[in-house]
Amino acid sequence: xxxxxxxxxGSGTRLWPLSREKYPKQLLPLIGEDSLLQATVRRMEGLAxxxxxxxxxxxxxxxxxxxxxxxxxIGMKGTLLLExxxxxxxxxLTLAALATMREGGDPILLVMPADHVIADTKCFQAAVRKxxxxxxxxxxxxxxxxxxxxxxxxGYIQSGDPIDPDGTCRIARFVEKPxxxxxxxxxxxxxxxWNSGLFMLRASVWLSAIGFCRPDILAACRAxxxxxxxxxxFLRVNREAFMQCPSDSIDYAVMERIAAxxxxxxxxxxxxxxxxxxxxxxxxxxxxxxPKDQRGNVSQGDVMLHDCNNMLVMSEDRLVACVGVDDMxxxxxxxxxxxxxxxxxQDVKKIVDSLKREG
Ligand code: GDD
Ligand code: MG
Numbered sequence: 001x002x003x004x005x006x007x008x009x010g011s012g013t014r015l016w017p018l019s020r021e022k023y024p025k026q027l028l029p030l031i032g033e034d035s036l037l038q039a040t041v042r043r044m045e046g047l048a049x050x051x052x053x054x055x056x057x058x059x060x061x062x063x064x065x066x067x068x069x070x071x072x073x074i075g076m077k078g079t080l081l082l083e084x085x086x087x088x089x090x091x092x093l094t095l096a097a098l099a100t101m102r103e104g105g106d107p108i109l110l111v112m113p114a115d116h117v118i119a120d121t122k123c124f125q126a127a128v129r130k131x132x133x134x135x136x137x138x139x140x141x142x143x144x145x146x147x148x149x150x151x152x153x154x155g156y157i158q159s160g161d162p163i164d165p166d167g168t169c170r171i172a173r174f175v176e177k178p179x180x181x182x183x184x185x186x187x188x189x190x191x192x193x194w195n196s197g198l199f200m201l202r203a204s205v206w207l208s209a210i211g212f213c214r215p216d217i218l219a220a221c222r223a224x225x226x227x228x229x230x231x232x233x234f235l236r237v238n239r240e241a242f243m244q245c246p247s248d249s250i251d252y253a254v255m256e257r258i259a260a261x262x263x264x265x266x267x268x269x270x271x272x273x274x275x276x277x278x279x280x281x282x283x284x285x286x287x288x289x290x291p292k293d294q295r296g297n298v299s300q301g302d303v304m305l306h307d308c309n310n311m312l313v314m315s316e317d318r319l320v321a322c323v324g325v326d327d328m329x330x331x332x333x334x335x336x337x338x339x340x341x342x343x344x345x346q347d348v349k350k351i352v353d354s355l356k357r358e359g
Contacts, residue, residue, distance in 0.1 A: 001107040002132065003053040004044050005096045008037055008067065008114035009060060009086045013352040014282040014345065017336035018314070026114035027066055030286060037067065037114040038074050044110075047125050050132060053107060054078050056099060057114070058092045060085070064234060077233075084239040090253040091245045094210050094221040097203040099235050108135045109206070111199040111250075117289050119276025127273050130168060131200040134269050140209070140258055141200040142171065143273040144193025150183035153281065155195030155251045157259075157270050158186075171268035174259035176251040193270060196277055199250065205266050209254050212265060217253065220245035283329040283338075283345040287312040301332075310342065 012025025019025035026037045034042065041055050054077050059067055061082035071078045081099050083092065093111060100107050110128060118124045131141040144157050160172030174195070178186065186192040211218040220241060227238035258268040278289050290298045290312070297305055301315035309326040317334045327342040340348060 001051050001053050001105060002047075002128075003100050003107045003109055004041065004055040005093065005100070005109045005111045006037065006040055006055055006057045006114045007089055007092055007111065008057055008063070009083065009089070009092060010113075010115060012115060012281075014348045015280075015286070016348055016352045017331055017333045017338055023066075024063075024115075025280070027063070027070065030280065031117055031289060034074065035070055036117065036280070038070050038076075040112050040114050040116070041071065041076050041078065042074060043112070043118060043121055043124060044128075046121070047128065050129070053100075056081055056096055058083065058096050059114075061236070068233065079233050079235060081235045081237075083237070084242050086247075087242070087245045088247040089250045090210060090214065090248045091217055091221055091242075093199075093206055093250055094217060095225060095237060097206045098221060098225040101203045101207075106202050106204045108132065108200060108202055111201075113197045113279070115280065116197065117276070117278045117280050119289065121275075123275035124273065127271050127275065128200070130164075130166070130271050131269075134163070134168070134271075135200040135202060135205075138202065138205055139267050139269045140205060140255075142174075142255070142268065142270045143196040143198045144270040145196050145273055145277050147187055147192065147194045150180060150187045151194065152177060152180055152183050155197075155255065156183065156186045157193045157195050158189075158191050159193065159270055163269055167272045169270055171255075171259045171270050174251070174255045174268070176249070176256060193272065195251065195255070196273055197279065198273075201266070206254075209258065209265055212263060213254050213257050214246070214248060216246055217248060281346075282348065283312055283331070283340065284342050287329070287342065312342070 008026050011021055012019035015025045027035050029035050056079045058081045064080055081095055134141050155176040157171055158173035159169035161170045224237040224242035228236050258265045278285050280286050287298055292298050296310040299313045302319045303313045303315050304321040307324045308322050311328050313320055313330045315332040320332050329340045331338040
């Protein structure tokens with residue numbers, strides 16, 4: 001049994017002003033008609049030869065109705081595991097593992113960030129099929145993206161001994177968010193992948209790994225789960241117990257240590273994935289994945305461009321006109337307008353941070 005576990009906890013601050021705390025990026029239809037979350041759940045459609053369980057979405061309780069409605073709209077029956085607060089991905093996956101084992105089974109979990117784009121569904125599904133066997137045997141499976149820049153916001157996976165002739169390898173090393181010099185060295189080395197943030201593993205394998213690496217996280221999640229309740233499609237955990245849980249990510253808490261081959265941890269495998277993956281972290285990466293006109297412009301809504309190149313222009317409310325400018329992002333919403341250079345879209349986060357400080 002394969003259960004898709006969708007992690008939907010982030011808020012996508014670099015996609016301000018479209019992405020807001022009240023409406024984070026995974027709930028927006030940034031590409032096509034589906035929101036990124038709906039597209040994530042749908043990415044499993046057609047995996048007919050695998051016994052597929054209903055998806056489990058792990059999200060903040062605040063988004064339960066929006067997410068339940070988004071699932072309903074695409075005719076998908078899912079379960080929502082509600083977090084009273086964000087504690088990063090390691091606790092989120094720990095709760096998911098406990099929840100999926102509640103009826104006694106030990107399913108394989110396909111952990112998927114809710115806010116990524118994967119252009120080639122068939123290729124993604126082929127990689128998932130490959131991952132099934134390895135995960136069933138107790139490995140922790142990651143999916144590696146061939147890097148094309150020294151991104152410092154990603155995890156880096158060094159491939160080790162080959163497992164099969166199509167490129168699947170043991171993980172030799174896993175380094176989460178290296179500094180720029182290190183990322184450049186990894187890019188030059190040629191043996192590193194970016195970690196896509198997708199994982200496949202058995203629920204019990206995760207529980208023993210997190211129990212080995214972070215017994216405090218396992219204990220807090222177990223207490224929160226044991227004292228929780230089931231309310232239809234909503235799984236609730238005990239607020240007080242979960243608030244005590246330390247924050248950590250899957251990558252720092254467990255993956256780096258699996259790669260180091262520590263103690264009784266499971267083996268790590270990396271399956272190369274070239275399926276048009278993007279984590280659409282900022283406006284420039286959204287521009288990359290959207291269809292463009294001959295001059296490289298993407299425009300959505302009421303937009304007029306004259307002599308412009310490589311622009312991303314979105315309008316929700318008013319007519320936006322640009323003349324003679326290149327490489328800019330312009331995003332108009334009823335209460336805020338962003339104008340940014342395409343090469344500086346990472347820094348949109350700085351505006352959001354100062355808005356938060358000003359309250
Ligand atoms: N439910 C829940 N609760 N989900 C969460 C939480 C939480 O507390 N925190 C984060 N998430 C979700 C996010 O919404 C996102 O879909 C996913 O988990 C990953 O979290 P990010 O915060 O976006 O992680 P990251 O981008 O810094 O790094 C991860 O992804 C990279 C690829 O995009 C790591 O796995 C890196 O190694 C990887 O390269
Ligand atoms: Mg991310």
